[in-house]
Amino acid sequence: MDDVKVRLLQALEQNHRITTKALATMLNLPEKEVKGMIKELEDVKVILGYITLIDWEKTGNNDNVTAIIDVKVTPQRDVGFDIIAERICRFPEVKSVYLMSGGYDLSVMIEGTSMKQVAFFVAEKLATLENVQSTATHFVLKKYKQDGIIFDEDQKDRRLVISP
Amino acid sequence: MKKSMEELPYSGIRKFFDLASGMRGVISLGVGEPDFVTPWHIREASVYSLEKGYTNYTSNCGLEELRREICRYLFRKFQLEYDYSREIIVTVGASEAIDIALRCVLEPGDEVIIPEPCFVSYKPCTVMAGGVPKSIFTREADHFKLRPEDLEKAITPRSKVLLMCYPNNPTGAVMIGKELQAIAQVVERYDLLVISDEIYSELTYEGEHVSFASLPGMKERTVLVNGFSKSFAMTGWRIGYTAAPEDITAAMLKIHQYTIMCAPIMGQMAAIEALKNGEGEIKRMAGQYDQRRNLIVNGLNQIGLPCFEPRGAFYAFPSIKLTGMSSQEFCEKLLKEEKVAVVPGDAFGESGEGYVRCSYAASVEQITEALNRMEKFVERHVKKRKTVYAVR
Ligand SMILES: Cc1ncc(COP(=O)(O)O)c(C=O)c1O
Numbered sequence: 001m002d003d004v005k006v007r008l009l010q011a012l013e014q015n016h017r018i019t020t021k022a023l024a025t026m027l028n029l030p031e032k033e034v035k036g037m038i039k040e041l042e043d044v045k046v047i048l049g050y051i052t053l054i055d056w057e058k059t060g061n062n063d064n065v066t067a068i069i070d071v072k073v074t075p076q077r078d079v080g081f082d083i084i085a086e087r088i089c090r091f092p093e094v095k096s097v098y099l100m101s102g103g104y105d106l107s108v109m110i111e112g113t114s115m116k117q118v119a120f121f122v123a124e125k126l127a128t129l130e131n132v133q134s135t136a137t138h139f140v141l142k143k144y145k146q147d148g149i150i151f152d153e154d155q156k157d158r159r160l161v162i163s164p
Numbered sequence: 165m166k167k168s169m170e171e172l173p174y175s176g177i178r179k180f181f182d183l184a185s186g187m188r189g190v191i192s193l194g195v196g197e198p199d200f201v202t203p204w205h206i207r208e209a210s211v212y213s214l215e216k217g218y219t220n221y222t223s224n225c226g227l228e229e230l231r232r233e234i235c236r237y238l239f240r241k242f243q244l245e246y247d248y249s250r251e252i253i254v255t256v257g258a259s260e261a262i263d264i265a266l267r268c269v270l271e272p273g274d275e276v277i278i279p280e281p282c283f284v285s286y287k288p289c290t291v292m293a294g295g296v297p298k299s300i301f302t303r304e305a306d307h308f309k310l311r312p313e314d315l316e317k318a319i320t321p322r323s324k325v326l327l328m329c330y331p332n333n334p335t336g337a338v339m340i341g342k343e344l345q346a347i348a349q350v351v352e353r354y355d356l357l358v359i360s361d362e363i364y365s366e367l368t369y370e371g372e373h374v375s376f377a378s379l380p381g382m383k384e385r386t387v388l389v390n391g392f393s394k395s396f397a398m399t400g401w402r403i404g405y406t407a408a409p410e411d412i413t414a415a416m417l418k419i420h421q422y423t424i425m426c427a428p429i430m431g432q433m434a435a436i437e438a439l440k441n442g443e444g445e446i447k448r449m450a451g452q453y454d455q456r457r458n459l460i461v462n463g464l465n466q467i468g469l470p471c472f473e474p475r476g477a478f479y480a481f482p483s484i485k486l487t488g489m490s491s492q493e494f495c496e497k498l499l500k501e502e503k504v505a506v507v508p509g510d511a512f513g514e515s516g517e518g519y520v521r522c523s524y525a526a527s528v529e530q531i532t533e534a535l536n537r538m539e540k541f542v543e544r545h546v547k548k549r550k551t552v553y554a555v556r
Contacts, residue, residue, distance in 0.1 A: 011455065018528060025462045026455035026528070161505055162181040162194040164284040164333075 001046075004029065008037055009046070016050040055151055057143075066095075066111050066140040067118045069126065070104040072133040081105060084131050093121055104136070115139060172291060175284045176511030180495060184505045191534045193522040194505040196333065198397035198478070200452075202434070203445040206396065209437030210430045218429050224421040225413075226254025226405070227432045233439040234405055241365070242375035244383070250410045253417055254427045254435075258363045258391040258404035260420070263289050265359045265387040265406060266325070268415035270295040274324040279310040280513030281481075283333050283361065287513075296322070301515035304472055304483065308337035312346040319350075325357050331364035331373070334512045334521035335481045336474020341374040348379045357412075358386045363404070364477040366395035366446050369454045373476070377407065384409055387416075392431075394477075395446055396438045401431035453478050456524040456531055463535040464522070468542045478525045481509065485518045487545050495520060497545075502537035 007027060011018065020038070024031040041047045056062035073084050081099055088108055089097050096109040108126070112118035119137065127135050143151055184190060201207075225231065231248035238244040246252055255261040262285060266276065272294040278286050279300045287297040300318050302308040310328060326347075330339045339347075351358055360376040377386040391404025406416060457474065464471040464482045471482035484494045491508035498504050507523075509516030524531060 007451070007455075015528070022459060022528065022532065026459050028458050157199065159192075159195050159197055159199070160181065161184045161190060161192045162177055162507060163196045164175060164177050164511075 005037060005041065008034065009041070012038075012047070053147055053149055055143075057151075064111050064113060065115050065118055066109065066143075067115075067122075068138045068140065069108045069110060069122055070100075070136040070138070071106040071108055071126065072135075073105045074131045074133060075105075076131065084129065087129065088126065091121075091125060093118075168291070172288055175288075177284060177507060180492075180499075180505075180508065180511070183496065184499055187499070187503065190499070190503045190505050191526075191530050191537070192505040193524070193526055193531070193534050194507045195523050195525060197399040197525065198394065198449065199525045199527065200397040200449055202396065202398050202401070203438075203442065205441060205445075206398070206434045206438045210401075210434035213433035214430060218433055220429060222254075222426045222429050222432060224426055225252065225417055226427060227429070227436070230254055230432050230436050230439075231405075233436055234407070237439050238375075238388075238407060242373070242378045244375060244378050244388075244407065246407045247410075251407055251413050253406045253408075253413060253420055254432060255391075255404045255406060255420065256424055256427050257393060257402045258361060258389050259285060260424060261387075261389040261391070261404045261406045262286070262327075262359065262361060263293070264416040264419045265389065265408070265412075266290055266293040266295060266327070267419055268412065269325060269357055271324075273322060275320060275322040276325040276327050277315065277318050277323055277356070278327050278513075279315075281308070281332075281334050281509060281516035281519070282327075282512055283329055284511060286327050286329075290327070295325070298323070299513060299515070301513075302335070302337070303515075304519075307472055308332060308335035308481070309339050309343055310347060312350050315347060315350050316354075319354050319356075323354060323356060325359055326351060327359045327361070328376075329361035329363070331368055331474075331476020333364065333477055334479050334507070334509065334516065334519075336477045336479045338368055338371075338373070338476040340371060341379075344374055344376055345379055348376070348382050351385065352381060356385065358382065359389060360386055361389045363389065363391050363394050365390060367450055367453060367478060368476045369450070369457060370475050387412060392435050392438055395450075396435075396442055397449060398431075398434065398438065401428075401434055403427055403431040403435045453524065456526070456528060459528065460522060460524045460531050460535070463531070464538075467535060467539040468546060469538070478523055480522045480524060481516075481519050482522065483519055487542065489545070491517055491520055498538065498541055501544075502541045504534045504537050504541075 020034050021031055024034040075081050085097055088094055093110050093112055094108055095111050098107045100107050110118055122135055122137050231252040234252055235246050235248045238246055266289050270293045274295045275298045276290040276295045277298050279302050290297040298318055300314050358376055365373040377383045377388045387406055387408040389406055392398040460480050461471050461473055469482035471480050474480055491510045495506055495508045507521040509519030
């Protein structure tokens with residue numbers, strides 16, 4: 001992929017709310033071209049979506065719990081882990097699925113309304129899937145950093161207002 | 165107190181600083197330092213060194229490992245070969261480097277030729293070292309570059325030093341190899357010493373920075389000043405350095421030895437890490453500045469403050485002449501009416517009158533908002549002026 005596109009993606013990854021006009025100026029390109037590139041990158045699914053990182057804790061009405069489940073799977077002939085992973089992905093409770101190296105195979109992040117709900121989901125839906133050998137559930141107690149952003153980071157500008 | 169000190173003016177920025185610091189809700193484009201904090205790996209290296217108990221003095225000229233890294237860096241970047249043991253001094257910022265360089269070469273009455281607009285310390289440091297500053301006004305029409313003919317005109321029998329800075333604070337001007345070459349010829353002909361402040365060398369957006377010392381015959385007559393403040397976002401660490409011929413280095417080291425002893429070791433430790441592993445972070449930050457540069461230069465031109473394209477540092481230097489105001493007046497009014505802080509051009513010398521310095525070491529959001537506010541301001545004031553003309 002050419003350098004301009006990479007820079008465009010980097011800029012969008014940092015802040016997707018920036019206007020295409022500003023983006024175009026920053027990258028020194030015509031706005032039309034930037035719009036075209038974004039469209040193209042969306043079409044080929046290099047850009048998969050634009051999401052907002054929210055600290056739901058602060059809203060006061062979030063009782064959701066998150067858990068990370070280590071899943072051991074028996075890989076299948078020819079398709080390895082793909083079929084089972086895709087199957088797990090389809091559950092709306094599942095927020096992310098990664099194939100891992102090391103002691104287990106899939107790392108599955110689940111969000112539910114209560115610990116009980118998550119536990120039941122694992123016991124009834126996940127563990128019962130064919131080829132799943134075992135699961136280990138770890139509940140998330142507190143989030144400190146996600147997607148490169150530190151929760152509650154003190155980002156005060158400490159510089160003097162004017163300096164030479 | 166001695167009279168010369170009483171006569172020495174405060175920095176032109178100070179008055180403005182007092183005005184701006186009391187106000188709330190100000191967006192500042194008046195800051196001469198990066199808005200990034202020092203990259204974590206650099207901070208971490210310093211923390212680790214503290215944990216291990218590195219809290220002592222270092223040798224006067226700085227840690228050997230740091231001086232070796234500086235030499236490697238200068239070679240890697242500018243093909244400069246310096247001897248770490250005889251030609252490098254680690255200083256308390258480029259600020260100290262400029263001071264000791266001037267102090268060790270000037271006899272009372274020697275003239276220092278300074279292209280301006282320029283960094284605020286050059287003239288006072290010259291005066292404090294017993295020298296006489298001689299300004300050369302650079303012009304927007306020449307993209308604020310120093311012209312060899314202007315240099316030649318400024319030379320008198322007392323001329324000793326040319327003190328210059330490219331990429332430039334406050335204009336953002338850079339000088340390319342062949343332009344520097346033309347300067348070098350004059351320097352050679354009139355036997356000048358050059359103090360070349362290249363603190364913004366890493367922030368060069370088009371083409372590669374050329375170090376003045378790398379030109380043929382110039383290493384022997386150049387005190388190269390550089391540091392970590394701008395390129396590595398390390399202003400508070402106070403680490404800079406000089407690379408200079410052995411005899412000048414020895415002289416500078418005497419001043420440094422008796423007045424400073426050595427630069428702080430925690431900063432030196434951080435600087436070693438910066439040079440060893442900081443390349444990626446430098447690139448990342450410079451890439452960000454470059455995008456903001458496009459944003460601000462474009463924006464300023466659009467709102468009616470014509471701005472030549474700065475190719476280095478992180479400053480835009482638009483002309484405000486269309487508003488009919490002086491730089492000071494423009495900045496004060498802009499601050500009071502729209503709460504945007506920029507620095508009056510005349511703080512960087514008389515030739516900066518009619519301009520203001522806008523730093524783009526600020527976030528995209530801040531720059532965008534500042535430009536919106538400035539647009540309103542310009543509209544209001546330029547219109548008002550037009551009607552005044554109409555009435556006449
Ligand atoms: C042109 C120039 N030289 C030197 C300095 C001082 O840098 P340091 O922090 O290394 O003392 C600055 C800082 O603003 C500068 O702009």
